[in-house]
Structure formats: structure tokens, C-alpha cells
Amino acid sequence: MDSDAFAAAAERYSGTIYRIAFHSCKNQADAEDITQNVLLKLFRTQTAFESEEHMRRWVIRVAVNECKKLVCSAWFRRSVPLEEYAQTLSLEGPEESALFLAVMELPQKYRVPVYLHYYEGYPVKECAALCGVKPSTMQTRMQRAREKLKKKLCEEEREN
Amino acid sequence: MEHKALPDTWLYKQTFSKLVPSPQLIQEVLDMTETKKRPKKFILRRLVVAALVVALATALAMGANAATGGELFKGVVSFVSYSEDGEAIMVTVDSDALEAAEDGDVEYFSIKEKGSGQGRIVYKDKDGNTVIEDIELPDKPSKEILEDARKEGIAVEVRGSADFSDEELEAAAARFTGQLMAAKSLVEKLAA
Numbered sequence A: 001m002d003s004d005a006f007a008a009a010a011e012r013y014s015g016t017i018y019r020i021a022f023h024s025c026k027n028q029a030d031a032e033d034i035t036q037n038v039l040l041k042l043f044r045t046q047t048a049f050e051s052e053e054h055m056r057r058w059v060i061r062v063a064v065n066e067c068k069k070l071v072c073s074a075w076f077r078r079s080v081p082l083e084e085y086a087q088t089l090s091l092e093g094p095e096e097s098a099l100f101l102a103v104m105e106l107p108q109k110y111r112v113p114v115y116l117h118y119y120e121g122y123p124v125k126e127c128a129a130l131c132g133v134k135p136s137t138m139q140t141r142m143q144r145a146r147e148k149l150k151k152k153l154c155e156e157e158r159e160n
Numbered sequence B: 001m002e003h004k005a006l007p008d009t010w011l012y013k014q015t016f017s018k019l020v021p022s023p024q025l026i027q028e029v030l031d032m033t034e035t036k037k038r039p040k041k042f043i044l045r046r047l048v049v050a051a052l053v054v055a056l057a058t059a060l061a062m063g064a065n066a067a068t069g070g071e072l073f074k075g076v077v078s079f080v081s082y083s084e085d086g087e088a089i090m091v092t093v094d095s096d097a098l099e100a101a102e103d104g105d106v107e108y109f110s111i112k113e114k115g116s117g118q119g120r121i122v123y124k125d126k127d128g129n130t131v132i133e134d135i136e137l138p139d140k141p142s143k144e145i146l147e148d149a150r151k152e153g154i155a156v157e158v159r160g161s162a163d164f165s166d167e168e169l170e171a172a173a174a175r176f177t178g179q180l181m182a183a184k185s186l187v188e189k190l191a192a
Helices: A005-024 A030-043 A052-069 A082-088 A093-106 A108-118 A124-131 A135-158 B009-016 B025-036 B040-065 B070-074 B095-102 B140-149 B165-189
Strands: B080-083 B088-092 B111-113 B118-124 B131-135
Touching: A005 A030, A005 A108, A005 B025, A030 A052, A030 B025, A052 A108, A052 A124, A052 B080, A093 A108, A093 A135, A093 B009, A108 A135, A108 B009, A124 A135, A135 B088, B070 B118
Parallel strands: B080 B111
Antiparallel strands: B080 B088, B111 B118, B118 B131
8 A cells, every 4th residue: 555545544544443442442552552553454454455445344354353452451551540531532511421431331342343333333234244253142242232321321311 | 211322323423533543643653654663662562462372372272182171271362461661461362262252152261460470360160150360480591481381382483673682582482481381280280
């Protein structure tokens, strides 16, 4: 990939990679490392991308695999507590803060699928392919993730 | 009560669109691709991960040939260690093993290094209980640890750049190998 094409791709996909990595690690430093690794893999790849969507899927798949390799958590890393980090994101209103924290409280295996479905707009079957799991497993994970999110957000609403 | 935020993809996008990498990060990557130069931290992580993957892959192959101990050893899913700058590295063996462990189909354990030289193995026993045991690295020079491992069939390949001395590379390899050997002993003890 030539430098100009790579610069454009880096600009276009760095946000997606970072968000996937953050959903997986909940840690800014790890998410940035993963973003860096994936972008460098993109630069070096010999894959001939047939379309924008092909490249996007390749990037997401590699990001998911990088996250699996470098699974991390606040337990292992020096990290800023999520509440503090949320404040730096300029989230607007309690709804956004509650959603951010509720998603981050989900177990690790649910967070990336939720992101791929709700943010990137992939159907459950596609999420399964991108995460390398069976569609039935993904269906169960999405269902459980939704239940957990619902419970958490309802609790938040009652408290407020 | 159905929470209004749940199926709201707009709110999800609105919230998480604020999660973006720093502009410096992208610039750093662009600089790297222009000069082919990488910061030391990045090289170290890749180096250590490479060493771990090779060690684990070999150990797994060896474990598969053993009897009952091999069955348990085959289920290793992760290995956590710290690089010299104190950052944690966790390597998963492969996604199939990880999935199987998540679904509760296999026994598994992970190794977590707590500090200099001491590790901790976390595994699930056959009843599904999580067991945590401390492991000590062998009190031997790096060379001896690596030689012992080679005799056991664990070949550790270390790749690195000129930024690292041979001693540093050998010490890193010995740490991981030592932990693997300690883990293997524990697995054999458990299987006995």
C-alpha cells in the first residue's frame, strides 16, 4: 500500500480499531497499542482489497484478533478508572455516561459484539464471523449482553 | 420497563463516537511507516509476544502427547507476563482453545506473573472450581533454565532487534520458559 493510500486508510479506520480495542481492553494505553499494531499490519499487508467493505472487514477482523492476543484489564495495567476516563470524553448528559459505563461493565466477550452490532451496524451473523465464533454462540452472547445492559440501565434510571 | 437507550443505535453511536485515538498516535504510525523506525516499547512487546507464542505452541504440542497431564496442559489459554517497562502482556494460545474454555468444555489454566520471578497459575479443576497456586521460577541462571527446557523438548526462539543485548533476550526467554516448566510440573502433579 502506498503512503497516500495508507494515510487515508489510517485516518478512516483508526477510530474503528481504537473503539474495538477499547471495548475489549477498557484501557486507553492498550487500545492505542492495538491500534498501532493493526495499522502497521494494514501497511504491510499484501492483501489486494476488492472494495472498501473488504478492507473494513479485514481491519475489524485483525483488530479482533489483536485484542484476543492481548487481552487486558485494569487488573493487569496501570489505568485510569473508567469513571474518570468517561469525564475526559465530553459525554453529553447522564444517558451517554450511563450507557458508556454500562457497556464497559459487560463481560469482555460481550463488549466487542455489542459494538460491532450497535455501532458498526453488522447483523448478528456478521458479528459472529468477524469475532470467529459460531452464529448460535453469538446469538446467545448478544441476548445476554442485551439483558445485562437492560438491567443495568434500568437500575441507573431508578436510582436517578 | 423497556429502557429507551437499549435499541437506540443513535445514542450508542453518539456516545462512543467520542472514543477516538489521539492524533499523535496516527501521526506516530505515519512516521513509522515513512522511516520504518519503531519505538523501543513496541519492539519489546512484539519480541516478548513472539517468544511466548513459540514457547507455548511447543509446550502444547508436547503436552498433547502426554497422558492425563497432557489433556490438562492442552487447555492452556493464556499466559500473562510483564515486560521490562512494567506493562502486562497476555498471550492467548489460539481462539479455539479460548472459546472452548469460555463454554466450560475444557479444563484450562492461565499463568500470571506477579513480579520478578514469581508467577501464579490459575486453573479450573474438574469440578469447575477456580484454583490459584503460586509458582516459583527455578533458582538457576538463564542458560541452565533454557538448556533444561530444551532437554524437555521446549524450544524457545527469541527474535529481537539490535536494541537488546543477548543477555536481555536470553533472560526474557528464560523467564517464560521457567514459568512454563513450573506450570508443566504442576500439571503433572495434578494429573498424578
